[in-house]
Amino acid sequence: MHALNSDTPIAGQALAASKCVRQSVNRDTDVTAEAVQNACHDLRQPLQTLILLQALLAKVVEGERAQALVSRVGTAIDAAIAILDGLSESRPAQQGAASLVAAPPKDANVSEIAPIAGEFAPVVFVVDDDCDVRAAIRSVLEHDGQVVEEFASCEAFLKHDPRDRDGCLLVDAYLPGMGGLELLQRLQAQGHTLPAIMITGDSDVAMAVNAMKAGAIDFIEKPIGRDALLACIERAVDQSKDQNKRLAWRQDAVRHIGGLSTRQRQIMDLVLAGHPSKNIAADLGISQRTVENHRAAIMKRTGTKSLPALARLAVTAATEKPDML
Numbered sequence: 001m002h003a004l005n006s007d008t009p010i011a012g013q014a015l016a017a018s019k020c021v022r023q024s025v026n027r028d029t030d031v032t033a034e035a036v037q038n039a040c041h042d043l044r045q046p047l048q049t050l051i052l053l054q055a056l057l058a059k060v061v062e063g064e065r066a067q068a069l070v071s072r073v074g075t076a077i078d079a080a081i082a083i084l085d086g087l088s089e090s091r092p093a094q095q096g097a098a099s100l101v102a103a104p105p106k107d108a109n110v111s112e113i114a115p116i117a118g119e120f121a122p123v124v125f126v127v128d129d130d131c132d133v134r135a136a137i138r139s140v141l142e143h144d145g146q147v148v149e150e151f152a153s154c155e156a157f158l159k160h161d162p163r164d165r166d167g168c169l170l171v172d173a174y175l176p177g178m179g180g181l182e183l184l185q186r187l188q189a190q191g192h193t194l195p196a197i198m199i200t201g202d203s204d205v206a207m208a209v210n211a212m213k214a215g216a217i218d219f220i221e222k223p224i225g226r227d228a229l230l231a232c233i234e235r236a237v238d239q240s241k242d243q244n245k246r247l248a249w250r251q252d253a254v255r256h257i258g259g260l261s262t263r264q265r266q267i268m269d270l271v272l273a274g275h276p277s278k279n280i281a282a283d284l285g286i287s288q289r290t291v292e293n294h295r296a297a298i299m300k301r302t303g304t305k306s307l308p309a310l311a312r313l314a315v316t317a318a319t320e321k322p323d324m325l
Helices: 009-027 031-060 064-089 131-143 154-160 180-189 205-214 226-241 241-259 260-273 278-286 288-302 308-320
Strands: 111-113 123-127 147-151 167-172 195-202 216-222
Touching: 009 154, 031 064, 031 131, 031 226, 064 111, 064 147, 064 226, 123 131, 123 154, 147 154, 154 180, 167 180, 167 226, 167 260, 180 205, 195 205, 195 308, 205 216, 205 260, 205 308, 216 226, 226 241, 226 278, 241 288, 241 308, 260 278, 260 288, 260 308, 278 288
Parallel strands: 123 147, 123 167, 167 195, 195 216
Antiparallel strands: 111 147
């Protein structure tokens, strides 16, 4: 974990919030996984805005002192993210994915549409209820020369009727009213072929698996950096247009998952089903340390760095070979 300078505002706030939640979990056994999930989501929202704006600043500021300040901002953001990652790992197990909010925002029907350089120009549709996150994503994408249309809710996006439009959908998993997963399921049922990427403020493996099954090409966790975001969108659009690239991606996933041992496959399935290492160890009659060693080996052999990334790889492999999930 990064060392954290709590004198910086964003790092100090993240430290205080995560410490508070940790103390609550230790003190109150009635604290639910949903409460911790909500806290992680809420903390990652402003971090997503900051990390994208910091990337833009790094490209435009001049002078060593200014660049040093931008670098310090990046360090503080990284440290706050490290704390949140630790907080996410310590939360109680949760079955399924809970909706974080019940009522749609007041501006749910508001969309902001960028000038289009041609009627059929590819568009990145951004659906997120946080206006700051939408603005930050828009700034990064437009700076890269892409056309962006943004929406505050899934309902507003559906009213826009994006069928027959080239581009990509970037949708938050947890939204007021209709959630991102429900939107993907509805688009899939209606036969839409728009490539979709689901983003979330919380590392939710069950949601990642369900999103991929609902047709999402990718699943990413906030906060995501500028370069990773652009690469993710490019990959999604390329795969949607090029059958050979999509086939190559699936075959690569099959190769990685197929390289796991029988025990590793067994543990991977349990991990992706949401079981903590302690429970897996008890069920299989092995030590928790052995489970952790297997988990580390699985991540290394598959080349993944997070559970959602592992879930994405496993579901992609299962698309090619159903017996792999």
